Amino acid sequence: MHVTYLPMRWKCGDNYCYILTDDSSTKSWLIDPAYPNDIEDYLVKENKSEVTAIVNTHHHNDHSGGNRYLLSSLYKNIPIIAGKDSPNVSYTPSDEEVIQLGDNIEITAVHTPCHTQDSICYYAVDKKTGEKCVFTGDTLFTSGCGRFFEGDGKQMKSSLEKLMSLPDDTVVYPGHEYTAGNVNFSLSVLGKNNTSLNDLAKFCKQNEVTTGKFTISDEKKFNPFMRLSDPEVIQSTGLNDPIEVMDKLRAMKNSF
Ligand SMILES: [Zn+2]
Incomplete structure (x- = not known):
């Protein structure tokens, strides 16, 4: 498989659009192409x-x-795969439904409600090479998670647990480049002794783009929203119950 990231609205939103391509058939999915002006040149000339x-x-x-x-210009007559609330959606996969892309990629829809009720992460496996990745939208960011616009801590906890159950070597592609800001908050919550978080902080200082560089295994080490039982997190929030910890963490991040 091959993943191309296309930055959109850089420095004022830092959105990512992704192209996930099956190597042998060259068939691809265009994921979250929200700002055609920013990516049309690439799509027309280079893709x-x-x-x-x-x-x-x-x-x-x-x-x-x-x-x-895009439906009315570049891509007439192709389906829009999304949750029920997206414009022009033509197909909403059910939770854990598997969709084939090209010859070798199998994509599993992982329903992750909370940021929105229609949030779906897409877990892709290349059956030929064994490569794995997941497109997490605004549910999981590198060392962070999305705001609870349509859900609560209980839902985010169970959505992140679904992502934590993916294989450790699954590469994460989030919907925004928010890592540098997330790291500052994570340091304030996890303390200075988390080696993985310190490594991530160093990486952020040297690299503007962090998408596709970290895995589910990394997230489990440096993402406080995935470490609700970490003694540092318990101390920082002053709470023990994992759902209450999740709600408190989010509230702390919102006002950080
Ligand atoms: Zn969002």
């Missing part, structure tokens, strides 16, 4: 793959806002 579906991780305009335009 060599055959886009077979537009896919949204959730309905927010900064993820689904390009659906209508």
